[in-house]
Amino acid sequence: MQKTTVASWTVSATRHIDYEILESPNLLDPENPDLAALPYGSQGGGRRLVVIDEAVQGIFGDRIRGYFAARNKDMDYLTLPGGDEHKTLDQVVHVASRLNEIGTRRAGTPPIAIGGGVVQDVVGMAAGLYRRGIPYVRVPTTLLGQIDGSVSAKNGVNFEGHRNRLGTFAPPPRTLIDRTLIATLPRRQISSGMGEIIKMALIKDARLFDLLEAYGPDLLTERLQDTGIRTSAEKPGQECMHRAIAGMAEELQKNLWETDLRRIVDYGHTFSPAVEMRALPEILHGEAVAMGCVFGAVLSARRGILRYGQLERIIKTVRSIGLEPSHPLFGDPEILNDALSETVRHRDNHQHITLLRDVGITTFVDDLTTQEVAGAAATMVSILNGKSPLPDVELELPSNE
Ligand SMILES: NC(=O)c1ccc[n+]([C@@H]2O[C@H](COP(=O)([O-])OP(=O)(O)OC[C@H]3O[C@@H](n4cnc5c(N)ncnc54)[C@H](O)[C@@H]3O)[C@@H](O)[C@H]2O)c1
């Protein structure tokens, strides 16, 4: 064979990474130093940017400004809209421009992002790109942001109709969680966040599922603040939150850069993106994920690996936390099979679909057929119409036979 190279060089390096997620109650109390602290403990100086979600600005804006004023910090503020339709490259550039304007440095003046998953993703991406990557601090203010985005190393924006098509891996050194910040969320946003908690329960935490089953409506009404009258040891809101964060951290840590494309945390996220993007802004992310979780359970039950009784339990629990188990788009086999093809492209030509053997126990499959997907779509139509997903109900003969 003809030799084409005359010399070669290899650069090989490893980069250790650790980042922390801290629960810090009363984050906006000027007595609490955590929000103003630099994540790596060094002394700062220099102006920092605080990016605040628009709704959060309306509710907590004065307290946030008051906090930094009381601590004599030199801050600049930028307000950005939430909602997935605003998760765009334009918003990233907007943040980067402001970082430039105030002279943000490479390390000493990390910006702070206070808001939901959208603001976190936009600021995370801007920080990941600015000077090829600067540290920042994440303060999630939605349930979804606190239990899911809080642990993630990823950020991204929607692009040309695809979810998270552009993005980077750039986790911030510190994420601060204050559960009271989500007490002001609309009920629907709490339900949406619970969609990700139910996913975590289904893939690895049967105890978490039991909690959702037992306390679902209370968790929703109390917005996970544990204000209900119970024994002092019983804190279902806090326990759900801790279990969801711990489960996510455990799963991500072993495969942070996603070199292994078999990820159980993708459960509920295989078919739902196609539905979510088509329905935008009608369906929220966690709402679509909950439907994706039900769809996965339907596929599992129809394969005979999950008991139908468990599927019914899952549907009931999804409903009890204010989520819909199905949607007309989940009854459209064409959309779902397109989503499957897109997933296969994303997973390097493999399906690697996570299915359930039981609540909390998963298996991977690589041989899902288009007929199976169509069959499951038919079951999703039955569920949408309030019928039982059991096969004897669903297997109605077509009228022309
Ligand atoms: N990077 C990741 O790994 C990761 C993980 C999970 C989710 N996400 C992304 O996050 C997005 C969804 O996040 P989200 O559900 O937080 O949506 P969001 O950021 O759009 O927030 C939802 C709504 O709640 C409002 N809001 C935020 N905090 C509030 C508060 N405390 N009180 C009242 N209203 C408040 C916002 O203005 C918005 O209207 C999706 O784009 C998803 O892809 C990313």
Ligand SMILES: [Zn+2]
């Ligand atoms: Zn998700």
